[in-house]
Amino acid sequence: MEMSRLTILFERAMDKTITPEEHDELLAYFADPKNKKLTEKLFASAWKRFNPDHPVFTQEQGSAMLARLSETIQTEERSSAGTRFWPVLWYRAAVAASILLVVSVASYFIFFKVPDDSDGMTLAQAVTQAGIAPGNDRAVITLGDGRTITLDESGVGLLAEEAGIHINKLAEGEISYESSSKSATEIEAVTYNTIQIPKGGQYRLVLPDGTKVHLNSASTLRYPTRFTGMSREVELTGEAYFEVTQRLSENGGPATAPSKIPFIVKTASQQVEVLGTVFNINAYHEQQTKTTLVEGSVRVVTNTAEAVRLQPGEVATCTAGQTGLVVEKADLDGDLAWHNGYFIFNDENIRSIMERVARWYDVEVAYVGKMDDKRFGGIFQRSKSITQLLENFRTTGLVDFKITERRITVMAK
The missing domain is CATH 3.55.50.30 (Phage tail protein beta-alpha-beta fold)
Structure with missing residues (x-):
């Protein structure tokens, strides 16, 4: 009975006479694994009836249709969680769209994916079996004395005290540093922490000067637990988004105004000097490092002493083996996509x-x-x-x- 009903509903979907209620019923049949063989047989039969030598629309029509679809998707998904996708090869996509005759037919590929292995598992099943999941907040901090703290396993509150500094985990998941003592001995003692983000992780922290850092997967940041002197220096591998706070020197007198203390990010191939600004550094590869400026001003200096000053909306690329830094207009959406969750x-x-x-x-x-x-x-x-x-x-x-x-x-x- 179910097999006959599935066949009837499928044919109604193909000739576009299916009702909304029947459409939902058909999707339920598709979702039932026991109907898989019959569903595949029905699709095979439908495929034979389709003549790929006579496309439903031309390349130009297909491109126009996909452009309209993209506009609709962008509008609808501003208020809904979903995935948008536009293949680069528009003509191939247009032909593919002509094959997917109705939404009901396309729905089959959501429930019964093409097998990716000899055991017949779909991609979704293989992903589930392998335990492959999106990344989340994961990190390990190594303290100056060698102790390690796994942040994603630690509760909110005080994590450690080191050289007169309290290291805290905030309710939002961030790590922050604050002074716990004002003794001269402790003020002089400066230790370094290293935060390591594994693959499948990300993390946010607030440095001792108030600078906010968002670290991407497979990234490492080394920094002092207290900034002293006339510069604030950190070392980065991987990718991070910085929101740097301005900081003034404390030795200015009546005749000498306090000066701004620069914040310096060192990577394997360059260093970025800033005062108070927002920027992103991608330094996963020693062969190429990209610095994208969002707000303020930064000075990028290579290991060979070549330097450029960026304006907001610009990106500087340092490539090993090439002379000079390449400065061009930045793709802010693309460069900052990871920071915004995309x-x-x-x-x-x-x-x-x-x-x-x-x-x-x-x-x-x-x-x-x-x-x-x-x-x-x-x-x-x-x-x-x-x-x-x-x-x-x-x-x-x-x-x-x-x-x-x-x-x-x-x-x-």
Whole structure:
């Protein structure tokens, strides 16, 4: 009885006579694993009836339709949690859209994904089995005396006291530093802490001078528990978003006005000098470091003493083996996407995309086949399952994926 009903509903969906109530009923049948073989048979039959030599619309019509869809999606998703995706190869997407004749048919690919392995598991099932989840607040602090504190396992309140400094975990999950003593001995004692963010993690902290730092996955920041002298220096590997507070020297007299104490971020290839500003540094690779300025002014100095001063909305790129810093208009949305909870890809190669994905979801990635021409664009929420992202890439017909434990193999098609 159920098999006959499923067939009837499917045919009604194909000829667009299905009612909203029947549409919901059909989706329920799709979601039932015992109907999988019949559903696949129905789709195979529908595919044979489709003639790919005669597209439903031209390339120009397809591009216009996708543009309208993008506008609609952007409007609707400002108020809803979801995933937006625009393949770079518009014509291929247009042909794919002509194949998905009705929403009911497209819904099949949500419930019954194309198997990615010989055991018949869908991507969603493989992701669940491997325990692959979006990243969250995870970090480890190493104190000056060598003690370590796993922050995601620690409660709110005082974590440690070191050299006259209280290290606290706030209710919002941030780490903050504040003085616990004013003795001369303790004021002179300066120790260094290191916060390490693993793959699949992120963390926020407030440095002793009030500067706020948001650290991305696989990043490390080394900093003093108290800033002294005429500079404030920290060392970064990975990526971080800084909101630097201004700080004045305390030795100004009647004839000498207090001077501003610079904040300096050192990476493997450069250092960034600021006074009070907002900026992002991406220093995952020794081969290339990007500094994006949001507010204020910064001076970027390379290890070879080349220097530039950035204005808001500019990005400086330092590339190993190349002379000089390249300064250009920044893609603020793209450069700050991780800080705002998104992935944004703009005609980006799949290897570059998966590098970022691997850090956030804490997975390994391997490749089979040529990937040089596999480029994609889209916007994805980092809080969502990796399944959504992979399925959207798969629908372009350019790549496929296989998941074995926490290893994702990208296969060219």
